[in-house]
Amino acid sequence: MQRPSSELIRLPLLALLALTLLAGCSRGQPAAVYQHATIDALMTGVYDGNLRCDDLLAHGDFGIGTFDALDGEMVVLDGVVHQVRFDGSVHPVAGAVTTPFATVCRFHPDQACALPAGTDFPALEQLVNARQGRPNLFCALRVHGRFATMKTRSVPRQARPYPPLAEVAKGQAVFTMQEVSGTIVGFRCPAFVKGVNVPGYHLHFLSDDRRQGGHILAFTLAEGGAELMTLSALHLDLPAGSGGFQGADLGQDRSADLHRIESDRK
Amino acid sequence: MQRPSSELIRLPLLALLALTLLAGCSRGQPAAVYQHATIDALMTGVYDGNLRCDDLLAHGDFGIGTFDALDGEMVVLDGVVHQVRFDGSVHPVAGAVTTPFATVCRFHPDQACALPAGTDFPALEQLVNARQGRPNLFCALRVHGRFATMKTRSVPRQARPYPPLAEVAKGQAVFTMQEVSGTIVGFRCPAFVKGVNVPGYHLHFLSDDRRQGGHILAFTLAEGGAELMTLSALHLDLPAGSGGFQGADLGQDRSADLHRIESDRK
Numbered sequence: 001m002q003r004p005s006s007e008l009i010r011l012p013l014l015a016l017l018a019l020t021l022l023a024g025c026s027r028g029q030p031a032a033v034y035q036h037a038t039i040d041a042l043m044t045g046v047y048d049g050n051l052r053c054d055d056l057l058a059h060g061d062f063g064i065g066t067f068d069a070l071d072g073e074m075v076v077l078d079g080v081v082h083q084v085r086f087d088g089s090v091h092p093v094a095g096a097v098t099t100p101f102a103t104v105c106r107f108h109p110d111q112a113c114a115l116p117a118g119t120d121f122p123a124l125e126q127l128v129n130a131r132q133g134r135p136n137l138f139c140a141l142r143v144h145g146r147f148a149t150m151k152t153r154s155v156p157r158q159a160r161p162y163p164p165l166a167e168v169a170k171g172q173a174v175f176t177m178q179e180v181s182g183t184i185v186g187f188r189c190p191a192f193v194k195g196v197n198v199p200g201y202h203l204h205f206l207s208d209d210r211r212q213g214g215h216i217l218a219f220t221l222a223e224g225g226a227e228l229m230t231l232s233a234l235h236l237d238l239p240a241g242s243g244g245f246q247g248a249d250l251g252q253d254r255s256a257d258l259h260r261i262e263s264d265r266k
Numbered sequence: 267m268q269r270p271s272s273e274l275i276r277l278p279l280l281a282l283l284a285l286t287l288l289a290g291c292s293r294g295q296p297a298a299v300y301q302h303a304t305i306d307a308l309m310t311g312v313y314d315g316n317l318r319c320d321d322l323l324a325h326g327d328f329g330i331g332t333f334d335a336l337d338g339e340m341v342v343l344d345g346v347v348h349q350v351r352f353d354g355s356v357h358p359v360a361g362a363v364t365t366p367f368a369t370v371c372r373f374h375p376d377q378a379c380a381l382p383a384g385t386d387f388p389a390l391e392q393l394v395n396a397r398q399g400r401p402n403l404f405c406a407l408r409v410h411g412r413f414a415t416m417k418t419r420s421v422p423r424q425a426r427p428y429p430p431l432a433e434v435a436k437g438q439a440v441f442t443m444q445e446v447s448g449t450i451v452g453f454r455c456p457a458f459v460k461g462v463n464v465p466g467y468h469l470h471f472l473s474d475d476r477r478q479g480g481h482i483l484a485f486t487l488a489e490g491g492a493e494l495m496t497l498s499a500l501h502l503d504l505p506a507g508s509g510g511f512q513g514a515d516l517g518q519d520r521s522a523d524l525h526r527i528e529s530d531r532k
Contacts, residue, residue: 030504030506038458040458134512136504136511137506191461191516191517192461193461195459196458199517230506232503233502233504234502235499235501235502236499236501236502237296237498238296238402238403238498238499239498240296240496245402246400248402250401250402251457
């Protein structure tokens with residue numbers, strides 16, 4: 001089983017690599033993660049969207065985030081923005097819908113590998129760390145496969161005054177899927193992004209039938225492969241208008257809260 | 267004294283504002299700070315330069331940094347890179363000289379003000395904080411004037427194996443100037459850049475005769491004015507090649523060391 005699926009991944013990868021070289025080198029710019037706003041602003045309850053999804057797509061076709069009023073989990077795959085709502089439903093999103101926090105890139109993988117059956121979240125982290133070997137750079141990560149189990153969450157749309165994310169997460173909806181085919185979309189960020197983005201792995205899921213998804217808490221892969229893209233630049237855009245971001249207290253260390261919220265992988 | 271110098275600043279500012287609108291809005295991009303590598307990498311002793319100064323200037327005409335092997339303090343003013351060496355001498359730098367850490371922008375101020383005689387470092391911080399009022403965005407800061415006192419430092423060129431910056435700073439050279447005319451060049455970064463850049467104010471100095479300068483520890487202004495530019499984007503480029511950056515331990519909190527090194531304003 002290993003060799004055929006590995007080759008299936010390698011052939012399109014060569015084409016992708018050629019495209020990457022053409023696309024990325026045209027202006028000599030390093031491959032960049034594009035990020036709108038900061039994770040700590042979201043932590044403090046800055047949920048008002050201030051970037052349209054069509055403007056987000058101008059910066060990347062692949063990524064994760066959330067929506068205005070914290071209305072669910074965002075999965076950007078193949079240039080389409082998907083919303084995984086609190087009720088578990090999944091919808092493509094109109095360009096005018098806004099986001100308070102999102103991270104995207106133009107996904108052109110530079111390596112790919114088959115993954116052993118039974119790979120879970122910690123095993124995937126280990127494998128990617130070993131293969132990519134650049135902990136101080138960014139890594140975009142796409143895993144497509146059949147999952148024996150997939151456990152995700154989403155959050156309910158909030159009303160003002162917005163509570164902090166740690167409060168909202170206590171009421172999150174958890175979705176447990178079995179035998180589901182789909183794609184993991186996400187990033188590994190270097191440790192020094194603390195306060196700006198999520199250090200380590202932050203992964204969302206979208207099923208092949210586009211009917212299930214969310215922020216990943218845990219999974220077990222039955223069969224599939226990973227594609228990785230190393231990125232050595234971060235383009236961080238901050239909300240410049242008046243609004244919650246300007247008044248947020250972003251000088252605190254919110255790592256403990258963040259870890260509890262993001263990586264509740266029971 | 268106040269009114270004439272304030273007006274002198276305001277007139278060229280209007281022209282600058284017009285240019286800013288023309289330059290900045292041509293592609294609808296927010297004004298960005300461009301940064302090469304991270305402050306914490308520098309803290310750990312990653313001093314090998316990996317960005318040429320002429321490439322740095324492609325991203326901005328104004329800013330601060332250091333040089334390959336930590337060979338002094340960098341002041342970028344009006345598109346010229348100046349090096350303030352450990353012996354206090356100041357030199358324009360060739361394009362092929364490299365930097366391990368630098369922060370620049372295209373400086374187009376959006377506001378200006380006269381500063382009261384006697385303004386010192388803490389008073390300048392207070393005044394800029396009050397005028398700019400956006401602690402979660404970046405602010406580039408240029409102060410030109412006559413300084414009753416100006417106290418700066420530079421650091422000696424290092425040899426491998428590189429010691430951490432906290433060790434190097436113990437042997438820094440301190441320069442005390444009196445009645446010197448020149449320009450303060452620097453940035454105020456938001457608190458959440460911790461680990462990536464210097465939170466708060468990081469200012470370097472260059473005299474009008476280009477013969478003195480350095481990393482500012484303290485000053486007292488006799489007469490002059492400030493120009494401010496609010497920036498709502500950060501473009502962070504990381505060294506992608508093999509080298510010290512890839513192996514640096516960037517997961518530690520180095521705030522205490524950084525504060526001691528950067529703001530030793532005795």
